[in-house]
Amino acid sequence: MIEFILNNETVRTDLSPGMTLLDYVRYEANLRGTKIGCREGDCGACTVLLGSIRDQKLKYISATSCLTPLANVHGMHVVTIEGLNTEGGLNKVQKAFVDCSGTQCGFCTPGFVTSLCGYALNCENANAMDAVGSMDGNICRCTGYKSIERAAAVVADQLQEKDHNLPLKWLAGEEFIPAWFEDIPERLGQFSAELPVSGEKAIGGGTDLFVHHQDVLQEAPLKFLFGKKDLTGIEFSDTECIIHASSTAADLIDNARLQSVFPGWHSYMKLVSSTPIRNIGTVAGNLVNASPIGDLTILLLGLNARIVLLDNEDLTRTLPLKEFYLDYKKLDKMESEIISRIIFDLPDMDSHFHFEKVCKRKYLDIASVNTAIQIRMSEGRIIKEIHCSMGGVGPIPLYLKNTVSFMTGKVLSSELIRESVDILQSEIKPISDARGSADYKRLLASQLFFSHFIELFPEEIKGEELL
Numbered sequence: 102m103i104e105f106i107l108n109n110e111t112v113r114t115d116l117s118p119g120m121t122l123l124d125y126v127r128y129e130a131n132l133r134g135t136k137i138g139c140r141e142g143d144c145g146a147c148t149v150l151l152g153s154i155r156d157q158k159l160k161y162i163s164a165t166s167c168l169t170p171l172a173n174v175h176g177m178h179v180v181t182i183e184g185l186n187t188e189g190g191l192n193k194v195q196k197a198f199v200d201c202s203g204t205q206c207g208f209c210t211p212g213f214v215t216s217l218c219g220y221a222l223n224c225e226n227a228n229a230m231d232a233v234g235s236m237d238g239n240i241c242r243c244t245g246y247k248s249i250e251r252a253a254a255v256v257a258d259q260l261q262e263k264d265h266n267l268p269l270k271w272l273a274g275e276e277f278i279p280a281w282f283e284d285i286p287e288r289l290g291q292f293s294a295e296l297p298v299s300g301e302k303a304i305g306g307g308t309d310l311f312v313h314h315q316d317v318l319q320e321a322p323l324k325f326l327f328g329k330k331d332l333t334g335i336e337f338s339d340t341e342c343i344i345h346a347s348s349t350a351a352d353l354i355d356n357a358r359l360q361s362v363f364p365g366w367h368s369y370m371k372l373v374s375s376t377p378i379r380n381i382g383t384v385a386g387n388l389v390n391a392s393p394i395g396d397l398t399i400l401l402l403g404l405n406a407r408i409v410l411l412d413n414e415d416l417t418r419t420l421p422l423k424e425f426y427l428d429y430k431k432l433d434k435m436e437s438e439i440i441s442r443i444i445f446d447l448p449d450m451d452s453h454f455h456f457e458k459v460c461k462r463k464y465l466d467i468a469s470v471n472t473a474i475q476i477r478m479s480e481g482r483i484i485k486e487i488h489c490s491m492g493g494v495g496p497i498p499l500y501l502k503n504t505v506s507f508m509t510g511k512v513l514s515s516e517l518i519r520e521s522v523d524i525l526q527s528e529i530k531p532i533s534d535a536r537g538s539a540d541y542k543r544l545l546a547s548q549l550f551f552s553h554f555i556e557l558f559p560e561e562i563k564g565e566e567l568l
Contacts, residue, residue: 104292105174108132108184109281111288118172118296119319121311122164123147125171126181134182134211140167141312142378143465145239148212150219151380152178152285153328159269159286162351162380163219163238168311169381170304170318172325176292178285182211185218187276194218194256194277201252205243212239213249216377217256221277222268227260229253237464238375300324303439305347305383308374309390324439327383332441335359344443346385350397354379362447369456373397375465385440388422391430393499394468394492394536398422400456402490402500403473404445410434411441419444423490423500451485452477453557457549461536468493469536470545474553482513482561489553493536494529494546503528515566518554522547 104113107130116125123140126132126149138146142165151174152161161180185192191199194217204210213236220227220235232253241249264271273280300322304310307327310318326332332347335356342359353359354370363369373379373396387397388408406422412435422443425433448454456473460466470493477486487508489501504525511517531542554562 102293103171103175103296105176106178106285106288108180109279114171116171117319118170118325119321119323120171121167121315121319122149122169122171122174122179123166126166126179132181132183135166136208136211137167138208140315142168142238142308142375143240144209145212145216145236145375145377146209148215148239148377150178150180150215150222152180152222152289154286154289159289161219161222163216163235163377164381165238165308165377168306168308168378170307170311170323170325172296172323173307173327173381175296176289178289180215180218182215185214185278187273187279189276192218192277192279193259193275194221194252197252197255197259198249201248201255203244203249203252205241209239209241209243213241217253218277221256221260221272224260224263225265227257227263229257232257234371235376237371238377240465295329296325298324298326298329303389305386306349306381307386308378308382309386309392326385326439327381332385337447340447342445342447344384346440346442347383350374350379350382350384350387351376353384353397363454365455369400371464372456372458378465384443388425388440388443389432389434391426391432391497392492393429393495393497394471395498396458396468396471396492398498399471399490399492400473401443401445402498403454403456403475403488405475405488406443406445408440409442409444410438413437417441423502426497429496448475449477451479455553455557457552459545459549467536470494470531470542470549472546472549472553474550474557476513476557478513484508484511484513489550491525491529491546491549494531494542496530499529501525501528513554513558513561515562518551518562518567522550525550 126135136146138144147166148163149166150161151164194214216236233250269283272278303324305326326347332345334345336343350373360366387395409417409419411417454475458468458471460468472491474489479485487505489505491499504521507524531539533539551567555564
């Protein structure tokens with residue numbers, strides 16, 4: 102039995118756990134404000150909020166309901182646009198959209214409002230830039246966005262006095278949310294334990310599988326892993342980062358330790374999809390998906406990560422991620438195995454990391470080419486250790502083993518980098534597709550490889566010397 106709160110109503114249902122939350126909301130609960138747009142997680146028209154208790158606090162995330170299986174909201178508070186009206190009518194976010202003319206045809210508006218209400222619920226230090234950023238998964242075809250940005254700025258200004266000790270009470274009093282939100286933490290505590298893990302095919306957030314196989318998955322015997330406590334969380338030893346498999350991309354971007362050890366970490370992770378997708382897309386799911394241009398895959402290959410595979414008998418084996426991909430969508434993994442952990446070494450003072458991605462739009466898009474690099478230097482500008490990955494240039498996420506082997510132990514110089522590009526070009530095998538021609542991708546591969554060194558070593562490596 103799946104249990105959750107939908108707006109202010111408790112739901113207990115034995116409907117298929119693979120049914121999408123979007124279909125339940127619209128066709129079972131008859132809440133039609135949540136719209137059907139792309140059904141691929143791109144447009145944001147179906148955005149809802151998911152509330153759960155984390156670290157003894159109620160936290161909400163925005164999520165694309167079209168890619169969220171019903172099982173994944175067990176024990177949560179699901180909020181649709183209908184659940185955001187206050188007793189007096191429109192809430193503060195809705196009023197800001199009206200006052201700033203932030204809507205035209207109105208189809209996308211519920212998604213924008215829901216995302217911005219999620220920001221109001223979660224924000225610590227409200228500002229207009231972050232308020233706008235909270236809607237990076239929502240697309241509008243009418244307004245030109247400036248009126249929406251003005252509405253976000255109004256909301257951010259109204260949130261300056263938010264009481265962070267009693268946030269729900271303050272938000273209800275200021276008419277950002279209805280008053281019954283204050284009872285949600287207690288009501289969530291009354292739900293039963295996690296759903297049992299069963300089924301044949303493992304699924305995490307569903308952000309890829311539900312794009313391609315939604316109809317089949319509705320009735321498939323699935324093993325739901327999203328939010329499982331023993332598979333969630335990020336841990337650190339003195340030398341390693343350990344990412345449990347069902348941790349999400351949002352967990353990565355928000356992690357203070359990762360932000361401190363990797364300059365630019367937040368900006369790199371912002372290039373990964375959008376806020377609602379990052380909130381539900383799992384790290385292990387991105388790896389097992391085996392997309393040749395998966396952003397997290399390329400990033401972790403650049404960090405020379407290792408994965409721990411777990412089978413049905415609780416037996417484990419550890420494998421370098423660079424050995425996991427055998428051919429297009431073919432993995433060194435048995436059907437019974439799942440990824441349980443991803444591990445990589447933390448950088449030391451001599452290490453440098455950089456990630457690059459080129460796509461048709463900056464955010465919420467699939468890469469034409471993406472690449473990551475980690476370099477550890479020793480005295481005399483000698484490359485002691487180097488790892489480099491590249492996506493969009495072959496049938497698998499590519500670890501550039503010949504290129505890094507050639508560079509290891511040599512003195513870093515513009516000449517070495519130019520020579521290394523020739524080896525890089527011999528390793529890649531791009532094809533022409535919707536994201537660019539093969540020749541274009543070869544050019545991008547060279548330019549982005551140059552960019553790593555220009556960005557990491559601006560005093561030693563000059564762009565004009567490479568070009």
